Amino acid sequence: MREQFTAELKVAMKAGEKRRVDTIRLITAAVKDREIAARGEGKELNDGDILALLQKMVKSRQESMEIYDANGRPELAQLEREEIAIIQEFLPKQMSEDEVKAAISAAIAETGAATIKDMGKVVGALKAKYTGQMDFSKASAAVKGMLGG
Numbered sequence: 001m002r003e004q005f006t007a008e009l010k011v012a013m014k015a016g017e018k019r020r021v022d023t024i025r026l027i028t029a030a031v032k033d034r035e036i037a038a039r040g041e042g043k044e045l046n047d048g049d050i051l052a053l054l055q056k057m058v059k060s061r062q063e064s065m066e067i068y069d070a071n072g073r074p075e076l077a078q079l080e081r082e083e084i085a086i087i088q089e090f091l092p093k094q095m096s097e098d099e100v101k102a103a104i105s106a107a108i109a110e111t112g113a114a115t116i117k118d119m120g121k122v123v124g125a126l127k128a129k130y131t132g133q134m135d136f137s138k139a140s141a142a143v144k145g146m147l148g149g
Helices: 002-015 018-040 047-070 074-088 097-111 116-130 136-146
Strands: none
Touching: 002 018, 018 047, 018 074, 018 136, 047 074, 097 136, 116 136
């Protein structure tokens, strides 16, 4: 993924797309920060970690966008929307609600989960397979509902 960021940055620079250049630079800076933190813990950063980081960046911008909209700052909200669109280009296609339900059902069957106490196993299995493809806060609520919580 790092090579993809570098290649996209070069294309954006040649095209003179300032917003895109700035956003890709934000992504690469965040990835480098996460790599440094991971090295301090003796871990290696993988693509799944980068996808999780990108999702976190999108969620942060969505929250900011809502705050800007609520406080009558449409120009700042628009900047956040543009950054979200650029970051999402690097994320895999998001799963539909039906696909998420099917994945949760499969994960419950796969882990043999029966009660709400097994929720951690199910969410862990989902994260292992579907990082970057679903919103895990919503998925967790759905898992809880399916397990009778």
